[in-house]
Amino acid sequence: MDEELKSLIKVWISAIISISYCYYIPPRIKSGVPRLCSLCPVLALFLVLPLCFSSVHLSLITAFFLTWLANFKLILFSFDKGPLIPLPPSLSRFICFTCFPIKAQQNPKSQNHMPKLVFAIKVAIFGVLLHLYGYRKNLSPALLLALYFVHLYLEIEIILSFIKNVVCIFLGCDLEPQSNKPYLATSLQDFWGRRWNLMVPAILRPAVYAPMRRVSERRMSSGWALFPGILAAFIVSGLVHELLFFYLTREMPTWEVTMFFVLHGVCTAVELAVKKKTTVIQRWQLSPVVSRLLTVGFVIVTGGWLFTPQLIRASLSYRLLKIRMKQRLKAIEEDVWTAVESGWTEPCVKTKDGEYAPKPKEQWTETDKLESKFNSKAIYEIFNAINAEQFKLVQGCSSAKDAWETRIDHLVAIMRGLQLSKEEDLII
Incomplete structure (x- = not known):
């Protein structure tokens, strides 16, 4: 720490x-x-x-x-x-x-801040979701998937709202909201462009969409040039998310996340093309309730198909590594595994000033030497069980317990909610 x-x-x-x-x-x-x-x-x-x-x-x-x-x-x-x-x-x-994902409000009086009661309700629902993960074995995979996306939305909303309020107090200015009730989106265009994580489209429009549209207008009409712009914005968003996943798992990308955004880019473009056909829209007009269910359902289903599998595989591989490493360390010697469980700190002595300083090695007792030996054996085995990228995260650890919790334990803990099948539950 x-x-x-x-x-x-x-x-x-x-x-x-x-x-x-x-x-x-x-x-x-x-x-x-x-x-x-x-x-x-x-x-x-x-x-x-x-x-x-x-x-x-x-x-x-x-x-x-x-x-x-x-x-x-x-x-x-x-x-x-x-x-x-x-x-x-x-x-x-x-x-x-x-x-930070914030932007000063142009007209503070025209927008209302999220009531504190609504924020408190979201925090309470988030707490209930965390509790429900303890009963995941009794929940269907479809329900678990839906809960995960609700979890994702609430966690992002709570974190960003907290940051917004702190920065608002610090700067003494009004800030625009980071999202606008994405669960009420009636279309993919509405979801990605006007409701979900509003700072991202505010950046991608001038950075990717507008330049791509201007280039496309040289070869096609202005009405059709918006489609390459949309696809380019979604592709860039997908690549950035692949990079974020790399920081999370330290594994090479599988491009599934990029495909998720490419799929949504294509579907958004098709949606806009259909909207241009006014006769089609008038004939197949859907009620807002149906539109919202279809939109949010599509995001959840495609997210479960392409967005979460990489996280699930990472979680599965680390849980397998955890089990195998535990048995390997015990096989070497029970005290080696004890070094991981209990932790090890360098022996210290109390100085004349009343402070603690490292004990000279010539003063180490036999117990001190044995504990250091078991800790070194455990660290050696952990270092040999991980790849080069993962080694960078633990190379500074002097305690086997720190190395274990840093790379092997924390990814398992953060991804426990993503276990969607009985086979995965068997190896927790």
Whole structure:
């Protein structure tokens, strides 16, 4: 935990220094490619910083804030576009608007804040969902899948709402909502463009959709040029999600997540093409309730087909590794496994000042030496059981317990809710 805290401090100090540079220097450089070149070192740094963590949560959150949001906003900033234009009046606002999925409200009086009661209800429902995972063996796979997506929505909503409120208090300004009741979407266009994670489409429109549409208009009419723009935006979103999954699992992408977004891009384009046929729309007009069920159902079903399998496989592989490693360590010697369970700390002695310092090795007792030996054997076996990318996360661990919990235990814990079949439940 101490190492993670140190990494967290170092990463965000580096991020703040880098964004401060972006606030003071690049605006003095001509917009376009010259300004983009001045930002390239920062963009590259933000790709690397999430790898500094061994914690899944810290790595994923940092990747979302810096690798995804900050990098795309800074690229748009290079061309005088996006949410960072006009330049915020203070460095603190520039840092917050760069890193976080927030945007200042243009007309604060026209929008209402989410009532505190609604937020409390969402937190309560989220707590109930976590409790339900304890009974997952008695739940059908379809219900588990639906619960997972409700879980995903509520977790994102709670985290982003918390960040929004903290930043709102810190900056003293009103901010736009991050989502707009996505469960009420009546179409895919409505879901992705106007309701779900609104900061993402606000970035992808000027960064991907608009340039692609302008290029396409050179070869086709304006009405048809929007379709390549839509597909390009969804493809880029898919690739970014593949990168986020890499930070989460540290495994090579399977491209299923990209296919999920490509599928939704194609379906959204087809949906818009059908809407252009007014006679078809008038003949097949659906009620809002049916439209909402079809839209949300399509997102859940396709998500279960393409979005979650990579997470499930990662969870399964780590649970298998956990079982095999436990038996292997016990086979070497029972005390080796005890070193993983109980943990090991370097022997210390109390100094004259009343503080503790490492005990000189010549003063180690036989028990100290044995405990160190068992810990070293356990670490050696754990290091040999993981790949090079995973080794980077645990190479600084001096305790076998820390190494175990860092790479083998935490992914199992975070993905337990994704166990959707009896075969997987057998190996928990």
